[in-house]
Every structure is written in C-alpha cells, then in structure tokens.
Amino acid sequence: MSRALRKGLWGMNALAAAVLLTMMLHVSVNALTRSFLNRPLQNTLELTQYWYLPVIALFGLVTAMTSGEHLGAGILVDRLPKRVADVVCGVLGIVSTAFCAAVTFFSLREALDSARIGLTGGATELPIWPVTFVAPLAFAVLTVLFLAQTVGELRRPGAESRSPSTEEAR
Numbered sequence: 001m002s003r004a005l006r007k008g009l010w011g012m013n014a015l016a017a018a019v020l021l022t023m024m025l026h027v028s029v030n031a032l033t034r035s036f037l038n039r040p041l042q043n044t045l046e047l048t049q050y051w052y053l054p055v056i057a058l059f060g061l062v063t064a065m066t067s068g069e070h071l072g073a074g075i076l077v078d079r080l081p082k083r084v085a086d087v088v089c090g091v092l093g094i095v096s097t098a099f100c101a102a103v104t105f106f107s108l109r110e111a112l113d114s115a116r117i118g119l120t121g122g123a124t125e126l127p128i129w130p131v132t133f134v135a136p137l138a139f140a141v142l143t144v145l146f147l148a149q150t151v152g153e154l155r156r157p158g159a160e161s162r163s164p165s166t167e168e169a170r
Helices: 003-036 044-067 082-117 129-155
Strands: none
Touching (some): 003 129, 044 129, 082 129
16 A cells, blocks of 8 residues: 555545544534523534534545454355355455546546535535545445555465455555
8 A cells, every 4th residue: 555545544544533533522612501501502513413423424435444443254155165255255345446536436426526516515504515525535435445455465366365355555
C-alpha cells in the first residue's frame, strides 16, 4: 500500500475518532444542560444524525476493511477446494469492487445535487449538504481497497489470507 494511501487512511481514522469524541461530548453536554438548566443545545439531534453518524459509520467501513475486521465468507470459502475458492474469491472481489464503484458514482451525483440545492436538515436551517460528500469519498476508498485486494488475490492464488491483513493496511 502506498505511503499516501496509508496517510489518507490514517487521516480518515483520526477524523472518525475526533467526530466520535465530539459527538459524545455534544450529546453529554446537551443532556446535562437540558436536565439541570432546562436549556438543551440547539440542533443536537440534527447534528448527530446528519453530521456525526454518517462520518463515523462510513469511515468506519474503511477502517474495518483496512484492519481486516469486516465480515468475510470464511465459513464458505474455507470448505471449498483450493482452486474453486480462488475463483470464488476473485469473483466476489470483482463484484465488491463494482458495487463500491457504483455506490461512489451514484452517491457523488446525489452529493452534487445536494450541494446545488443547499440541502438543510429537517425543519432547521442547518446545512447538511457538505456531509453528503463523505459517502462518495468513503466508497471511492473502498473501491480502491477492494480492487487492490482482488488484484493481489488473482496474482497469487491460494494465498493464506483472503482478506486484507493488518500488515497491508499499515
């Protein structure tokens, strides 16, 4: 994995962690001010659902992929003959890459449309269009990761690990 990609992935992980901590602090302060001062923070629900959670969830998908913590079909693939398992893994890699590329394309179209109309959250005037660009970014990275994994598996069929290892992600 290239150094630039590793740094970008580290940045995504750091951003997701910072957003998670910010969300925890925001929700806690909101609960305290609502309970003791009878004055909740404005737009807490909207910020949580439209800003914090998409970043955490979508960047979390990338983190899971790079650390080898995503769901796999090991129970199926491990029982197949070696050559069949290699073919199945190759096909699944191609399908996963194509799916992520399609999600990237369509979510980018949606994000551009949201930016064009200045999408806001719910009944508030809180702009949410900027966070719609998180989905195409996350799925573009997933597309690259799935493609690299699939190419690697097709170049060395029968490799011990059929998922990205923690070593490859670092």
